[in-house]
Amino acid sequence: MKKITLIVPCYNEEEVLPVFYDRSTEVLKGMPCDYTLLFINDGSKDRTLEILKTLAASDEHVKYLSFSRNFGKESAMYAGFTNADGDYVAVMDVDLQDPPELLPEMFKILETEEYDSVATRRENRAGEPPIRSFFAHRFYHLINRISDADIMDGARDFRLMKRSMVDAIVAMSEYNRFSKGIFGWIGFKTKWLAYENVERAAGETKWSFWKLFKYALTGIMTFSQIPLNIASWAGIGLSGVSFLAIIFIIIRRLAWGDPVQGWASLVCIITFIGGIQLLCLGIIGQYIALIYLESKKRPHYIISETNIEDTRRIR
Ligand code: UDP
Ligand code: MG
Numbered sequence: 001m002k003k004i005t006l007i008v009p010c011y012n013e014e015e016v017l018p019v020f021y022d023r024s025t026e027v028l029k030g031m032p033c034d035y036t037l038l039f040i041n042d043g044s045k046d047r048t049l050e051i052l053k054t055l056a057a058s059d060e061h062v063k064y065l066s067f068s069r070n071f072g073k074e075s076a077m078y079a080g081f082t083n084a085d086g087d088y089v090a091v092m093d094v095d096l097q098d099p100p101e102l103l104p105e106m107f108k109i110l111e112t113e114e115y116d117s118v119a120t121r122r123e124n125r126a127g128e129p130p131i132r133s134f135f136a137h138r139f140y141h142l143i144n145r146i147s148d149a150d151i152m153d154g155a156r157d158f159r160l161m162k163r164s165m166v167d168a169i170v171a172m173s174e175y176n177r178f179s180k181g182i183f184g185w186i187g188f189k190t191k192w193l194a195y196e197n198v199e200r201a202a203g204e205t206k207w208s209f210w211k212l213f214k215y216a217l218t219g220i221m222t223f224s225q226i227p228l229n230i231a232s233w234a235g236i237g238l239s240g241v242s243f244l245a246i247i248f249i250i251i252r253r254l255a256w257g258d259p260v261q262g263w264a265s266l267v268c269i270i271t272f273i274g275g276i277q278l279l280c281l282g283i284i285g286q287y288i289a290l291i292y293l294e295s296k297k298r299p300h301y302i303i304s305e306t307n308i309e310d311t312r313r314i315r
Pocket of ligand 1: 008009010011012013042070071072073076092093094095097200204205206207
């Protein structure tokens with residue numbers, strides 16, 4: 001019998017965790033396969049770990065890994081992929097925004113059709129603040145244009161994958177992780193299912209606008225070198241402009257002499273060029289920071305407690 005491992009990252013989710021457990025267990029029990037619920041406690045400060053331990057004590061399908069502090073959802077997913085032993089693996093949010101009821105259909109598709117994974121995307125963003133939706137759409141448009149990561153607008157991290165795909169993800173051991181890009185980059189045949197957006201069942205979102213913005217920048221910088229090219233192009237463009245300006249100034253000098261004028265325009269030009277230079281330096285600096293973090297080879301996560309034997313505790 002095939003086995004599914006559901007990876008569930010949890011950060012301060014005491015309110016919704018029991019609801020998630022009940023609903024997903026009900027769905028999984030009705031499926032013709034074995035399963036494990038692999039919860040990753042991402043350094044929660046509430047009773048999440050306590051609840052996980054209670055669930056694990058009464059249900060052998062429940063496994064948990066508990067981080068020593070909050071490492072972020074990306075690290076939690078990576079810990080899940082590294083420790084998942086199912087034939088099929090899925091990542092799922094604990095807030096029930098990824099409906100467990102889709103699992104039987106996803107499982108059936110993988111069993112009967114020629115796909116390596118079944119991914120989900122939201123058809124709309126109902127219930128989300130409009131400004132957030134606006135920036136999200138711009139982000140997907142931009143990253144698809146400037147990188148070779150092929151990302152569907154509205155794609156969720158919720159997807160059921162075959163073993164071969166999971167192994168490929170684990171092999172991508174980069175420190176600055178952007179899973180939506182990684183899923184697209186590794187390839188494989190993916191079928192997309194669309195569903196109506198569901199709002200969080202309880203608790204509140206762990207992503208502030210600022211955190212999302214930084215995450216979007218990581219996505220762009222880890223999958224595209226275009227921002228670096230901006231520096232070169234700006235340099236070439238400005239050199240061209242200054243060449244034309246030199247010719248203009250020489251002609252004006254020869255034709256009309258050299259009255260001292262133009263202090264204001266000079267200051268504008270100096271500050272403009274100074275600004276461009278700092279911008280380009282900043283872009284280069286961002287990439288160097290990424291290289292610096294990668295080169296330190298720090299672990300993606302540190303596990304302080306778990307009920308899995310033989311884990312990769314540090315990775
Ligand atoms: N999450 C996590 N670590 C974090 C932030 C979030 O493990 O630092 C988990 C969270 O518990 C949830 C999932 O990631 O299961 C998605 O988070 P959330 O629902 O807050 O994000 P949103 O749906 O608002 O994008
Ligand atoms: Mg959510």
